[in-house]
Amino acid sequence: MIEVKIPTVGESITEVTVSQWTKQNGDYVEMDEVICELESDKATFELNAEAAGILTIKVEEGETIEIGTVVCTIDETASADASSAAPAAKAESASEAPTSSGGKTGETLEMKVPTVGESITEVTIGTWMKQDGDVVELDEPIAEIESDKATFELAAEARGTLKIVAQEGDTIEIGALICKIDVMDGAPAPSTSAT
Structure with a gap:
């Protein structure tokens, strides 16, 4: 199980706000895939998955947390089809079928x-x-x-x-x-x- 912590994003920044999760709790994520967006008082930046596995969200959208706080965990031992809801299939269909604005x-x-x-x-x-x-x-x-x-x-x-x-x-x-x-x-x- 990997704990994903808020990285240091600037010398003067001590806390960030979780603005949006791009993945759901229990989703299967790939390594380096964007899993959430964070905001500081200076910029917005993305947090990437540090490994492939099943995502467990620890901090809800809108919460302000300090640098170094564990924001989620990733269970590397779980395979894409191990979780009961089979989120991998859901993720694949989402990536293969972009929204209706074609192209x-x-x-x-x-x-x-x-x-x-x-x-x-x-x-x-x-x-x-x-x-x-x-x-x-x-x-x-x-x-x-x-x-x-x-x-x-x-x-x-x-x-x-x-x-x-x-x-x-x-x-x-x-x-x-x-x-x-x-x-x-x-x-x-x-x-x-x-x-």
């Missing part, structure tokens, strides 16, 4: 704040050029980011549906999660064709 690959790309200069440690989100839920194209500018020295554009790293994590006016550290893109394949949406 999704099932992959979610996390975009993080890039390094913009040696002395710059944090940036402020100036303006989102795209809305949460918009379809963005690869390399399309999606946000303006400001440092104390310059303003620069953030371009989409994939084609897909935008999920905004950091809001306008937020100041976040280099390397922090800024948004996610639910990656899509296929032709661009007709609305983006040039007239």
Whole structure:
């Protein structure tokens, strides 16, 4: 049985809030699979499974806990078909059948704040050029980011549906999660064709 603890996410951060479990209690999880989302006062980040096995959740969504707290356990000895509800079959069908908005690959790309200069440690989100839920194209500018020295554009790293994590006016550290893109394949949406 592996105890999954809240990792150290920054020198000044002493506690985080469990914002969302992406897996259910009793689900079979794969190693390195995202199992929950955590929020600090500076950023949102994901917690990955440290091993494959059956997940037992110890902390509910919305709870604020200290760094180092055991948030869940993973029973490595349990195989995918060992649990009574056969959650593995449920998980497989979910991953093979993406939601009805067709074209999704099932992959979610996390975009993080890039390094913009040696002395710059944090940036402020100036303006989102795209809305949460918009379809963005690869390399399309999606946000303006400001440092104390310059303003620069953030371009989409994939084609897909935008999920905004950091809001306008937020100041976040280099390397922090800024948004996610639910990656899509296929032709661009007709609305983006040039007239």
